[in-house]
Amino acid sequence: MPRAQSTNLWETYKHHVERFYDFLHLNRELRDLDFKHNYEEKLKIIEKAEALIEETDIIKASRDLNTLHQLWKNDLGPVAKEHREELWKRFQTASKTIQKKRQDLQKEIVDTMRENLEKKEHLLKDMIALTQDTPQSHKTWQNAIKRFNTLREEFKNVGYIPAKESKASWLQFREIGREFMRTKNEFYKNQKEEYNKNIEAKQALIKQSETLLESDNWNQAAQQMKDLQKEWKRVGFVPRKLDNKLWKTFSDIHEVYFDRLKSGYQKLSETQESINKEKQDFIETLKASSLPEEVDALQEKSEALFTEWQQFDSIGGALDHQHTQNFIAALNQKIKSLSLDKKDLNSVLSELDKRLIQADPNRLQKEMQNVKSSINELKSELTQLQNNLSFFSNSSAENPLFKNVEKQIEKSQKKLDQSQAEYIRLKQLKNEIERQDQKEESPELDADSSEENQD
Numbered sequence: 001m002p003r004a005q006s007t008n009l010w011e012t013y014k015h016h017v018e019r020f021y022d023f024l025h026l027n028r029e030l031r032d033l034d035f036k037h038n039y040e041e042k043l044k045i046i047e048k049a050e051a052l053i054e055e056t057d058i059i060k061a062s063r064d065l066n067t068l069h070q071l072w073k074n075d076l077g078p079v080a081k082e083h084r085e086e087l088w089k090r091f092q093t094a095s096k097t098i099q100k101k102r103q104d105l106q107k108e109i110v111d112t113m114r115e116n117l118e119k120k121e122h123l124l125k126d127m128i129a130l131t132q133d134t135p136q137s138h139k140t141w142q143n144a145i146k147r148f149n150t151l152r153e154e155f156k157n158v159g160y161i162p163a164k165e166s167k168a169s170w171l172q173f174r175e176i177g178r179e180f181m182r183t184k185n186e187f188y189k190n191q192k193e194e195y196n197k198n199i200e201a202k203q204a205l206i207k208q209s210e211t212l213l214e215s216d217n218w219n220q221a222a223q224q225m226k227d228l229q230k231e232w233k234r235v236g237f238v239p240r241k242l243d244n245k246l247w248k249t250f251s252d253i254h255e256v257y258f259d260r261l262k263s264g265y266q267k268l269s270e271t272q273e274s275i276n277k278e279k280q281d282f283i284e285t286l287k288a289s290s291l292p293e294e295v296d297a298l299q300e301k302s303e304a305l306f307t308e309w310q311q312f313d314s315i316g317g318a319l320d321h322q323h324t325q326n327f328i329a330a331l332n333q334k335i336k337s338l339s340l341d342k343k344d345l346n347s348v349l350s351e352l353d354k355r356l357i358q359a360d361p362n363r364l365q366k367e368m369q370n371v372k373s374s375i376n377e378l379k380s381e382l383t384q385l386q387n388n389l390s391f392f393s394n395s396s397a398e399n400p401l402f403k404n405v406e407k408q409i410e411k412s413q414k415k416l417d418q419s420q421a422e423y424i425r426l427k428q429l430k431n432e433i434e435r436q437d438q439k440e441e442s443p444e445l446d447a448d449s450s451e452e453n454q455d
Contacts, residue, residue, distance in 0.1 A: 049094035117161040138237040378416040
């Protein structure tokens with residue numbers, strides 16, 4: 001080979017050898033850098049994995065660990081040989097700890113799902129029992145519906161159960177619900193006819209109540225009204241909304257009736273209205289008239305007025321009693337307004353009372369009881385006022401409160417004196433009537449005695 005070519009070839013060879021060793025040295029530097037980078041990144045992954053051990057959400061920790069494994073496997077290369085085993089063991093230790101937690105959680109979930117399955121099976125049994133023990137009344141059905149709805153909600157709120165049991169459990173749940181509703185609908189369909197009868201019965205009771213309220217003898221129907229109320233309670237079930245409406249109509253009628261009865265209201269016929277007006281006019285005429293002030297003439301006039309009053313026909317009920325009370329009050333007021341001395345006034349009033357007692361034997365006893373009750377109240381009031389007066393000192397004589405109490409005492413004492421005088425008058429009247437009754441009986445006793453002597 002020519003020398004020039006040989007030199008040329010050697011130089012070319014030498015050049016490529018030098019380049020080979022240059023590339024080999026560069027590759028080692030790059031590899032060391034790559035090992036260092038991978039080492040640092042894997043340390044970060046390990047630290048993150050170790051931090052996941054403290055994560056309370058095990059599912060999230062497991063997902064994040066899977067992500068870290070993907071990074072370890074796919075995104076990072078090898079590290080220096082002396083670090084490989086150490087890093088992998090550390091990463092594996094953290095991973096096993098998290099995986100153990102996940103396994104424990106899965107076992108716990110499985111146990112919970114089994115418990116949930118048992119709960120659902122128990123609830124289904126209770127629901128089946130409700131469909132088998134068919135209620136026989138509206139009230140028991142309402143209780144059963146409430147109980148069934150409670151069981152349904154409890155069933156829905158129970159947590160997850162094993163997947164292989166879930167579909168069958170849900171199908172059974174729906175089938176039980178359909179059977180319960182079918183049974184309920186059948187019961188209420190059969191009850192519809194009975195409900196209609198109950199509605200008609202309550203409507204009939206309302207009509208009877210209206211008839212009694214509008215009748216001429218409504219004031220004598222108190223017991224009938226009470227019987228209708230008892231009958232209402234015995235009528236069977238009516239749907240609540242309609243029942244409330246019917247009850248309001250019924251109770252309003254009875255409220256009006258008993259309010260009227262209590263207040264003395266009377267529904268008057270045309271004839272009764274005429275008598276009512278005559279009595280009212282008579283009382284008004286008495287109030288506007290004047291009476292003689294001579295005792296004998298006054299007694300004669302009072303007797304005539306009383307006789308004329310008794311000639312009026314009876315209206316019946318509380319209205320007659322009220323009119324009589326108004327007549328007596330008007331006549332008493334007219335007599336008391338006359339300028340008579342106390343003795344003559346008492347004489348006239350006593351004669352009038354005798355006439356009233358003949359018409360109403362219980363009147364005297366009632367008046368005496370009322371006056372006696374009034375005396376007791378006035379005595380009690382007077383005692384309290386006198387006790388109040390004792391709280392004032394001697395220097396309180398000019399005190400307005402002291403003067404006010406004194407006036408009240410004086411007023412109460414005056415009322416007490418009047419009531420005691422009235423009680424004495426009524427008692428004397430009672431004694432006089434009793435003496436007259438004895439005189440009327442004594443001739444008969446004498447006659448009987450004479451007959452016995454003759455025998």
